[in-house]
Amino acid sequence: MDHREFDVVVLGAGAVGENVADRARAAGLEVAIVEHELVGGECSYWACVPSKVLLRSSTVLRAARRVPGAAEAASGELDVAAVLARRDEWVSDWDDRNGVAWVESIGVELVRGHGRLDGERRVVVTRPDDTEVALVARHAVAVCTGSTPNVPDIPGLAEARPWTSREATSARSAPRSLAVIGGGVVAAEMASAYAGFGTEVTVLARTTMLGSMEPFAGEAVVAGLRAAGATVRLGVSPERVDRGDDGRVVIALPGGGTVDADEVLVATGRRPRTTGIGLETVGLEAGAWIDVDDTLAVTKLADAAADGAAPWLYAVGDVNHRALFTHQGKYQARAAGDVIGARALGRAVDDARFGIHAATADRVAVPSIVFGDPEVATVGLTAAAAEEAGIAVRLAEVPFSSVSGAGILADGYEGRARLVIDADRGVVVGATFVGPDTAELVHAATIAIVGEVPVDRLWHAVPGFPTLSEIWLRLLESLGRPEADG
Numbered sequence: 175m176d177h178r179e180f181d182v183v184v185l186g187a188g189a190v191g192e193n194v195a196d197r198a199r200a201a202g203l204e205v206a207i208v209e210h211e212l213v214g215g216e217c218s219y220w221a222c223v224p225s226k227v228l229l230r231s232s233t234v235l236r237a238a239r240r241v242p243g244a245a246e247a248a249s250g251e252l253d254v255a256a257v258l259a260r261r262d263e264w265v266s267d268w269d270d271r272n273g274v275a276w277v278e279s280i281g282v283e284l285v286r287g288h289g290r291l292d293g294e295r296r297v298v299v300t301r302p303d304d305t306e307v308a309l310v311a312r313h314a315v316a317v318c319t320g321s322t323p324n325v326p327d328i329p330g331l332a333e334a335r336p337w338t339s340r341e342a343t344s345a346r347s348a349p350r351s352l353a354v355i356g357g358g359v360v361a362a363e364m365a366s367a368y369a370g371f372g373t374e375v376t377v378l379a380r381t382t383m384l385g386s387m388e389p390f391a392g393e394a395v396v397a398g399l400r401a402a403g404a405t406v407r408l409g410v411s412p413e414r415v416d417r418g419d420d421g422r423v424v425i426a427l428p429g430g431g432t433v434d435a436d437e438v439l440v441a442t443g444r445r446p447r448t449t450g451i452g453l454e455t456v457g458l459e460a461g462a463w464i465d466v467d468d469t470l471a472v473t474k475l476a477d478a479a480a481d482g483a484a485p486w487l488y489a490v491g492d493v494n495h496r497a498l499f500t501h502q503g504k505y506q507a508r509a510a511g512d513v514i515g516a517r518a519l520g521r522a523v524d525d526a527r528f529g530i531h532a533a534t535a536d537r538v539a540v541p542s543i544v545f546g547d548p549e550v551a552t553v554g555l556t557a558a559a560a561e562e563a564g565i566a567v568r569l570a571e572v573p574f575s576s577v578s579g580a581g582i583l584a585d586g587y588e589g590r591a592r593l594v595i596d597a598d599r600g601v602v603v604g605a606t607f608v609g610p611d612t613a614e615l616v617h618a619a620t621i622a623i624v625g626e627v628p629v630d631r632l633w634h635a636v637p638g639f640p641t642l643s644e645i646w647l648r649l650l651e652s653l654g655r656p657e658a659d660g
């Protein structure tokens with residue numbers, strides 16, 4: 175077996191692995207990155223990027239139809255083939271040569287093949303030609319292998335060849351009908367995209383839609399999907415799924431009803447990609463999410479390490495289950511790559527709350543945007559989660575109809591915003607904006623939360639007129655002007 179040595183070995187070249195490698199390399203370390211599929215990972219080829227491209231055209235069309243003058247010009251049908259062609263361009267026809275060129279440009283060595291841990295600081299890679307190479311890490315190994323769709327144990331489902339998010343984002347044509355099992359983010363976005371294509375969409379959600387968010391967010395998404403022609407059934411769990419000889423899928427529901435469709439999309443969450451990567455060779459459980467501390471070091475090994483020994487194993491991105499978003503994984507990756515560099519070179523480590531080497535925001539300010547019509551943009555805690563955390567909650571909540579910018583953006587603009595405020599500390603701990611084009615509003619809330627900006631100070635952050643951001647002023651007005659001190 176070939177044998178190579180590097181300072182750092184990164185397992186998985188998704189957006190997260192790439193960023194760990196980039197930061198460790200920027201610290202001056204010699205870095206190898208291992209990838210068995212496409213450099214760029216899920217986000218670039220089967221998740222964030224294609225899903226947003228698939229949604230964009232129908233969102234624009236609906237937006238135009240809400241503005242007199244433009245509406246008359248936007249009277250035709252969506253050109254689905256053109257949308258799919260634009261998607262193909264954005265995913266570079268599932269060719270990763272740009273990703274590879276970028277990895278090479280930063281001086282990181284790409285090792286193609288399937289990697290697995292083989293004891294401490296050692297990764298064995300089976301290359302595409304079936305030969306093996308052992309990569310020995312002088313300082314650290316970062317596991318960035320991501321996650322994969324979870325297909326629940328519904329009788330017949332796996333045999334019915336369901337779509338997962340991969341097939342939904344890479345489809346070559348829109349099916350005539352599509353059933354969607356699940357009520358989370360993937361279900362909301364893909365139902366919206368395919369309804370926009372003219373597909374007959376039926377969503378089967380076990381409880382509500384977007385159940386982890388403020389209730390009005392899921393309600394608005396259900397209304398939006400229904401307005402786009404989709405059928406949404408809440409509180410429904412399929413009992414059995416079959417694909418018949420005619421190729422159609424039949425989903426049996428409790429009580430005897432059925433839903434049939436050309437395709438069925440399973441959008442029921444993710445599981446870790448941690449099987450077959452040698453976790454058991456270092457005392458970790460195969461197939462489980464990997465627990466890490468705020469510097470992304472694997473907790474179980476860091477706890478067991480001899481006093482003063484630097485951690486050598488990190489788990490970054492989806493695989494640690496802290497926050498399953500590309501932006502948050504890349505945030506973790508910057509911290510992890512930098513701390514690996516600092517520890518390797520004996521430099522100071524700042525792992526205090528909001529220190530440069532700590533992924534503190536994972537616990538207080540994770541932005542999440544559900545694209546579609548309407549958009550749902552959230553960060554921090556919901557009212558329910560804040561109450562559960564023992565926070566003295568004060569809410570500010572207003573409709574967007576109170577903002578001229580919203581009315582100008584679209585006739586009949588509908589939307590709602592809520593701030594969750596920690597009444598004792600006088601700071602925002604959560605925010606939700608629901609309505610067309612609200613995605614960009616959430617970063618202001620993220621800054622308010624991370625900066626722990628006193629709510630009274632926000633009166634001096636004046637939103638431009640007439641923008642959607644004026645919702646901030648309406649939210650403050652709903653709380654009332656503060657009294658002068660003394």
Ligand SMILES: Cc1cc2nc3c(=O)[nH]c(=O)nc-3n(C[C@H](O)[C@H](O)[C@H](O)COP(=O)(O)OP(=O)(O)OC[C@H]3O[C@@H](n4cnc5c(N)ncnc54)[C@H](O)[C@@H]3O)c2cc1C
Pocket residue numbers: 185186187188189190191208209210211212213214215216217220221222223225226287288289290318319320321339343360447450451490491492493497498499500501502503
């Ligand atoms: C449909 C959909 C839409 C989404 N939209 C958004 C969005 O709009 N915004 C957002 O922030 N997030 C979005 N997400 C979430 C986002 O895709 C993930 O959070 C992100 O891809 C995680 O990045 P990662 O690098 O941790 O994992 P991945 O992107 O999964 O990368 C892991 C990489 O490791 C490789 N790998 C795994 N095991 C091995 C091995 N043993 N050897 C070699 N290589 C290996 C894989 O091939 C892969 O390239 C979406 C997810 C889905 C499913």
Ligand SMILES: NC(=O)c1ccc[n+]([C@@H]2O[C@H](COP(=O)([O-])OP(=O)(O)OC[C@H]3O[C@@H](n4cnc5c(N)ncnc54)[C@H](O)[C@@H]3O)[C@@H](O)[C@H]2O)c1
Pocket residue numbers: 326327355356357358359360361363379380381382383384385411441442443444497498499542543544545
């Ligand atoms: N715009 C974005 O940022 C974006 C878009 C898509 C996905 N993502 C990320 O990808 C992850 C995966 O998305 P997702 O929608 O698959 O997961 P999710 O966790 O958002 O939703 C899972 C849904 O499936 C349902 N479910 C789970 N098990 C079920 C079962 N056995 N039967 C029926 N229903 C079941 C849940 O009730 C829930 O409604 C998310 O956590 C999110 O972070 C982000």
